Each structure stands twice: as structure tokens, then as C-alpha cells.
Amino acid sequence: MVTSMTSFDILEETYQLSQAILSSDVFYHYKECKNKLQQDKEAQSLIRRFNQLKEDYEEVQRFGKYHPNFHDTSKKVREQKRELDLYPIIAEYKKAETELERLFNEISSIIASNVSPHIKVPTGNPYFDQMSCSGGCGSGGSCGCK
Known part of the structure; x- marks a missing residue:
């Protein structure tokens, strides 16, 4: 394998960038929110219930509006999704996740625009x-x- 000094330099810069991201406030807040979410029993219960309803919904979707439980299942999924989204710990986690994604998007755009x-x-x-x-x-x- 032939490695030039430039390849090594790029890998070193990449490592430094990843370390900067891992030590950023945005990433720290994301990890903190993720840990809270994983440890919150009520949040985990809401997620499990939503996933079960989602599976039921996917089964109903195979037949569409002709399935006898289509409207009930669709309504339950929407209600559970709203309850999930409004639960404070889940909402905080989603916000932190969006902020981290925004950081990644900004970094990607900067790198791409500097290349071409x-x-x-x-x-x-x-x-x-x-x-x-x-x-x-x-x-x-x-x-x-x-």
C-alpha cells in the first residue's frame, strides 16, 4: 500500500476534526440526552408501545382503507406518536439530535465547498x-x- 504524506495529513486532520466534534458542547448535550432517554422507564415504555402500534399499522397498510381496523389503527398511531413527541425527555433528545445533525451538515458543506x-x-x-x-x-x- 502506497501512502503519500498528503494522505497521512488528511487522515490526521480527519482525526482531529472528529475529536473536536466529540468534545463539542453539541455532542456532549446529545450524549447526555441520549443517556437520559435510555434510562427513563416511561420513555422506553412509550417507545415500545409506539413500535408495537407501528407494526400493527404496517400490517393494516397492506390492505389499506379496506382493512376493518384501518381507521382505528391509524388514529392510535397518530395519538401515540403525538404522546411520544410531547414527552419532555424524548422532545429534548430529538432537539439535541437535530442540533448534532445541523453541525454535521454545516461541516459537510464547508468541506465540500472548500474542495469545489x-x-x-x-x-x-x-x-x-x-x-x-x-x-x-x-x-x-x-x-x-x-
Whole structure:
């Protein structure tokens, strides 16, 4: 295996970047929220109930609105999802997860734009997707690209 000094330097910089992420406040908050979520018995119970309902819903979906329990199951899934989303520890975890994802998206966009302005980074976030758009998106320029 032939390794140039540049490859080694890139790997070293990558390691340093990953260590910076692991020691960031955003990552620390995410890990703290994840630990709270894993230790909270009520949150785990809500998640298990939601997963069971989701399995039931997937079974009902095979037949669609013609299944006798379609409306009841759909309603139960929506209600359980809302209860899950409103539970404070789960909501805090999801917020922390979104913040960590935002950090990763920002880092990816910075790296890609430093390599070439033509690299598109699909982040799932319209703000960053527009930032990395450099034309040819087919929207007629409505995204702000040139």
C-alpha cells in the first residue's frame, strides 16, 4: 500500500476534526440526552408501545382503507406518536439530535465547498441544500442558484 504524506495529513486532520466534534458542547448535550432517554422507564415504555402500534399499522397498510381496523389503527398511531413527541425527555433528545445533525451538515458543506463549489451536499435541510446549489437544479433559478 502506497501512502503519500498528503494522505497521512488528511487522515490526521480527519482525526482531529472528529475529536473536536466529540468534545463539542453539541455532542456532549446529545450524549447526555441520549443517556437520559435510555434510562427513563416511561420513555422506553412509550417507545415500545409506539413500535408495537407501528407494526400493527404496517400490517393494516397492506390492505389499506379496506382493512376493518384501518381507521382505528391509524388514529392510535397518530395519538401515540403525538404522546411520544410531547414527552419532555424524548422532545429534548430529538432537539439535541437535530442540533448534532445541523453541525454535521454545516461541516459537510464547508468541506465540500472548500474542495469545489460544484459539489452538492444533500443535507435534507433546504437552507444548506440551497447554499450548495451551483446551478443546474432545474428549478429555473427559484432556489437562488446561478
